[in-house]
Amino acid sequence: MGGSFRQLWDNSKLIFGGKDSLRACTLVICSFLATTSLFLSGLSGCAAPKRVYRQPTAEAGAADRPIPDWDRTSDQYQTPGMQAASLALAQIGRPYRYGGENPSGFDCSGLVLYVYGLLDVSMPRTVSEQARMGLSVTTAEAHPGDLLFFRLNGSRISHVGVYAGGNVFVHAPSTGQAVEQESLTNTWWRERLVSVRRVIRN
Numbered sequence: 001m002g003g004s005f006r007q008l009w010d011n012s013k014l015i016f017g018g019k020d021s022l023r024a025c026t027l028v029i030c031s032f033l034a035t036t037s038l039f040l041s042g043l044s045g046c047a048a049p050k051r052v053y054r055q056p057t058a059e060a061g062a063a064d065r066p067i068p069d070w071d072r073t074s075d076q077y078q079t080p081g082m083q084a085a086s087l088a089l090a091q092i093g094r095p096y097r098y099g100g101e102n103p104s105g106f107d108c109s110g111l112v113l114y115v116y117g118l119l120d121v122s123m124p125r126t127v128s129e130q131a132r133m134g135l136s137v138t139t140a141e142a143h144p145g146d147l148l149f150f151r152l153n154g155s156r157i158s159h160v161g162v163y164a165g166g167n168v169f170v171h172a173p174s175t176g177q178a179v180e181q182e183s184l185t186n187t188w189w190r191e192r193l194v195s196v197r198r199v200i201r202n
Contacts, residue, residue, distance in 0.1 A: 079145075082145065092170065130149075130197075169184065
């Protein structure tokens with residue numbers, strides 16, 4: 001346990017560059033509690049719209065797709081967007097839970113709420129409300145930490161993921177699955193992407 005905590009502390013110093021010890025300490029404590037399953041579950045707010053959709057067939061080699069990596073000593077890695085992407089990637093494997101917004105279980109908008117909350121960014125609870133936050137950018141302009149919004153069924157935006165760079169995003173898919181990384185090179189997802197929003201400045 002001590003080794004895991006030390007690793008989280010070392011990572012936090014790389015992320016924040018030692019410039020904000022209070023925020024680094026907060027991030028370490030939250031991440032450590034989540035990792036050791038000690039994070040207390042809270043009451044969720046308004047649940048995200050219920051989603052029923054068919055998951056795409058896994059692409060060949062998708063399981064071997066590398067998680068985006070950055071030079072953690074660079075100024076770029078220390079941007080809020082990179083921090084958001086790193087926090088989202090850290091939740092991969094957490095179970096999906098409708099209305100969930102902490103490491104015991106996430107739905108898609110709950111994952112966004114949790115990640116941005118660790119960075120002291122206030123976000124609304126539902127996908128439709130989150131889709132109105134920040135500034136609209138093109139897919140080509142997307143930076144790590146930006147939010148990707150999808151229309152999976154009908155005409156309503158119903159799903160959100162956190163962009164991690166390199167065409168990869170992190171999201172909580174649906175009941176029975178877990179937080180995972182997916183790629184915009186997957187035609188199924190690319191065709192359903194309708195909006196990219198930048199809520200935090202890089």
